[in-house]
Amino acid sequence: MRLHVKNGRVVDPATGRDALGDVFVAEGRIVDGLRDQPDKVIDAKGLVVAPGFIDLSVRLREPGQEHKATLESEMAAAVAGGVTSLACPPDTDPPLDEPGLVDMLRRRAKALTRARVYPIGALTVKLEGKSLTEMGQLTEAGCVAFSQANAPLADTQVLWRGLQYAATFGYPVWLRAEDVWLAKGGVAHDGETATRLGLPGIPSFAETVALATILELVRATGASVHLCRLSTAGAVELVRRAKAERLPVTCDVAIHHIHLCDLDIGYFDPQCRLEPPLRSQRDRDALARGLAEGIVDCMCSDHTPVDDDGKHLPFAEAEPGATGLELLLPLALKWGAAQKLALPATLARITSAPAKILGVASGRIAPGAPGDLAIFDPQAAVRIAPGSLKSQGKNTPFLGYELAGRVKYTVVAGNVVYEG
Amino acid sequence: MNNPQLNANGELQHLLSIEGLPREIVTQILDTAESFAGVTEREVKKVPLLRGKSVFNLFFEPSTRTRTTFEIAAKRLSADVINLNIAISSQTKGESLLDTVANLSAMQADIFVVRHNSSGAPFLIARHVKPHEHVVNAGDGRHAHPTQGLLDLFTIRHYKKDFSRLTVAIVGDILHSRVARSLIHGLTTLGVPEVRVIAPQTLLPTGVEALGVRVFHDMREGLRGVDVVVMLRLQNERMGGALLPSAQEFNKHYGLTADKLALANPDAIVMHPGPMNRGVEIDSSVADGPHSVILPQVTFGIAVRMAVMSIVAGN
Numbered sequence: 001m002r003l004h005v006k007n008g009r010v011v012d013p014a015t016g017r018d019a020l021g022d023v024f025v026a027e028g029r030i031v032d033g034l035r036d037q038p039d040k041v042i043d044a045k046g047l048v049v050a051p052g053f054i055d056l057s058v059r060l061r062e063p064g065q066e067h068k069a070t071l072e073s074e075m076a077a078a079v080a081g082g083v084t085s086l087a088c089p090p091d092t093d094p095p096l097d098e099p100g101l102v103d104m105l106r107r108r109a110k111a112l113t114r115a116r117v118y119p120i121g122a123l124t125v126k127l128e129g130k131s132l133t134e135m136g137q138l139t140e141a142g143c144v145a146f147s148q149a150n151a152p153l154a155d156t157q158v159l160w161r162g163l164q165y166a167a168t169f170g171y172p173v174w175l176r177a178e179d180v181w182l183a184k185g186g187v188a189h190d191g192e193t194a195t196r197l198g199l200p201g202i203p204s205f206a207e208t209v210a211l212a213t214i215l216e217l218v219r220a221t222g223a224s225v226h227l228c229r230l231s232t233a234g235a236v237e238l239v240r241r242a243k244a245e246r247l248p249v250t251c252d253v254a255i256h257h258i259h260l261c262d263l264d265i266g267y268f269d270p271q272c273r274l275e276p277p278l279r280s281q282r283d284r285d286a287l288a289r290g291l292a293e294g295i296v297d298c299m300c301s302d303h304t305p306v307d308d309d310g311k312h313l314p315f316a317e318a319e320p321g322a323t324g325l326e327l328l329l330p331l332a333l334k335w336g337a338a339q340k341l342a343l344p345a346t347l348a349r350i351t352s353a354p355a356k357i358l359g360v361a362s363g364r365i366a367p368g369a370p371g372d373l374a375i376f377d378p379q380a381a382v383r384i385a386p387g388s389l390k391s392q393g394k395n396t397p398f399l400g401y402e403l404a405g406r407v408k409y410t411v412v413a414g415n416v417v418y419e420g
Numbered sequence: 421m422n423n424p425q426l427n428a429n430g431e432l433q434h435l436l437s438i439e440g441l442p443r444e445i446v447t448q449i450l451d452t453a454e455s456f457a458g459v460t461e462r463e464v465k466k467v468p469l470l471r472g473k474s475v476f477n478l479f480f481e482p483s484t485r486t487r488t489t490f491e492i493a494a495k496r497l498s499a500d501v502i503n504l505n506i507a508i509s510s511q512t513k514g515e516s517l518l519d520t521v522a523n524l525s526a527m528q529a530d531i532f533v534v535r536h537n538s539s540g541a542p543f544l545i546a547r548h549v550k551p552h553e554h555v556v557n558a559g560d561g562r563h564a565h566p567t568q569g570l571l572d573l574f575t576i577r578h579y580k581k582d583f584s585r586l587t588v589a590i591v592g593d594i595l596h597s598r599v600a601r602s603l604i605h606g607l608t609t610l611g612v613p614e615v616r617v618i619a620p621q622t623l624l625p626t627g628v629e630a631l632g633v634r635v636f637h638d639m640r641e642g643l644r645g646v647d648v649v650v651m652l653r654l655q656n657e658r659m660g661g662a663l664l665p666s667a668q669e670f671n672k673h674y675g676l677t678a679d680k681l682a683l684a685n686p687d688a689i690v691m692h693p694g695p696m697n698r699g700v701e702i703d704s705s706v707a708d709g710p711h712s713v714i715l716p717q718v719t720f721g722i723a724v725r726m727a728v729m730s731i732v733a734g735n
């Protein structure tokens with residue numbers, strides 16, 4: 001398959017390139033030019049041609065939760081959102097703690113020939129936080145890192161040993177910092193909104209206490225840790241200091257937490273029931289700023305399809321999570337505009353920066369890089385409504401929003417996998 | 421953000437929380453309750469305002485006092501009352517909250533009186549009922565217990581007449597108390613200049629000052645010069661965990677004794693939403709003493725609930 005994308009505004013966040021031009025793909029990779037006639041030509045006049053987006057947290061719900069979403073529905077949502085590579089957390093049912101499961105997931109995903117799927121293996125068996133998984137075999141099966149997802153890891157001895165073991169072989173560990181005991185029973189940020197609504201709170205220090213523990217263990221073990229879904233200003237500050245100290249840590253934030261805060265819960269809106277919880281305006285602003293300053297490396301959709309039965313419940317009983325794949329681009333653009341960033345800098349947070357964390361060659365437009373592209377109209381409006389989402393999860397706090405940024409073509413390995 | 425308890429004309433469609441209610445509506449409820457207070461003293465204690473209407477008492481959490489006073493109030497308004505103790509029926513069969521409500525709605529309900537252990541549950545129900553149906557919150561989680569708050573306001577107005585010069589102290593487990601939250605909103609809405617909360621840090625929610633209260637940890641200091649003392653029930657399950665060491669120690673610091681009450685104004689009134697733990701948050705000498713208005717609160721509760729149901733049904 002030879003592809004010629006012409007007349008586009010080519011944006012390569014890895015180099016800062018932002019200029020009109022053409023992009024060529026042959027045999028799955030980006031090339032300088034084509035010797036033969038292209039099989040397909042896309043006229044990208046007025047459109048941005050960027051590397052395909054890379055999303056570090058996408059729950060595909062397979063295996064085990066197919067009533068919420070299937071690989072088919074969510075891979076369609078991914079490419080509709082311009083996402084060409086995604087990492088999926090291990091909290092499936094059963095969890096991704098055996099090579100066979102990982103292998104099956106990768107085969108199923110590959111057969112769909114849409115986005116590239118990078119499974120994150122379970123750090124502990126059944127995510128129970130007790131014994132380590134066979135990380136070597138899971139890596140051979142295709143796991144790119146190990147994580148507890150949102151499952152608690154209360155036993156710090158296990159965390160310590162897990163980091164030591166992973167560091168021995170150079171496996172990255174992805175962790176969300178939350179102290180199980182401090183967060184126990186909580187469903188919303190412990191602040192004025194939770195007090196007013198009578199919702200049990202999760203204090204900010206549930207995150208910073210756990211993060212301080214993780215950072216101390218990184219210091220002790222030398223393990224590479226990616227910190228998932230920061231939610232507090234305090235965590236941004238701790239990461240700032242850890243990076244100044246050159247600890248091997250990176251971190252991300254979910255699209256929800258740079259745009260929303262606990263006030264958005266309003267009168268118990270279960271769409272705002274998320275993990276971690278939406279925090280204060282101050283936290284939201286610190287995360288948005290930290291992302292602009294590069295303290296926070298990248299943003300992810302934290303795509304978590306939840307069906308209506310899971311959301312039509314009182315706030316505390318509602319299932320946490322929101323659909324996000326198709327909102328990643330518009331919400332990234334909204335954030336970039338608010339931070340007054342140039343387009344390459346904005347897109348870096350969903351392309352080159354997450355590529356670096358995943359350790360993959362995509363996320364850039366350069367000869368030899370994988371031929372993954374997102375071609376979009378940055379001005380075209382999208383109205384977020386259940387009917388307009390390809391994902392089987394129709395629930396998001398952004399329902400009813402009108403956002404700018406519509407994907408027109410998504411290309412994976414030179415194949416056009418989505419045309420909008 | 422639309423206030424989900426008001427209709428398009430700004431009238432009370434549901435009573436879900438005192439928070440966000442305009443002062444006029446709070447006053448309207450209290451005035452209407454005043455007119456019903458006479459009915460409850462008559463020999464024939466009925467008015468026909470809700471004749472032919474059905475009131476469903478939906479209690480997902482056990483309650484005796486609140487359920488009974490709602491039932492009496494509905495009957496005095498001539499409504500048909502159906503009591504459903506859902507805590508031991510459909511919930512254990514796995515039926516969802518909204519399915520339960522939809523089924524009862526199909527039985528031609530007019531008013532749902534809802535108690536639920538999850539904060540916000542009545543808001544969810546109110547969003548899904550038909551336009552002619554009304555939801556009255558009878559207590560949701562830690563969030564709100566608006567009819568209790570209103571009957572507390574009614575009691576204070578009955579004894580103190582004017583809200584604009586009062587100092588009110590609420591003492592005890594503010595953290596878990598929907599009664600405290602509703603009363604605080606009611607008092608600030610009616611312009612009470614000083615609302616105090618008195619509790620140890622473990623029983624105060626984060627940022628409680630934002631509700632417009634002054635925080636005291638020392639009960640003696642907090643009671644000085646107050647006109648109204650509201651004692652909250654301390655539930656047994658809060659004892660002996662990480663929140664409080666023991667009932668005895670709580671009583672020592674935060675139990676209302678005649679000795680501590682002497683620091684309040686001489687004509688102060690003492691209130692309690694019930695049921696009381698004598699010897700824990702309140703001594704019998706105070707509960708049964710001359711300052712206590714705890715039993716009149718219960719009586720006023722019926723008139724206030726009649727007022728609420730007649731007002732929502734009329735809008």
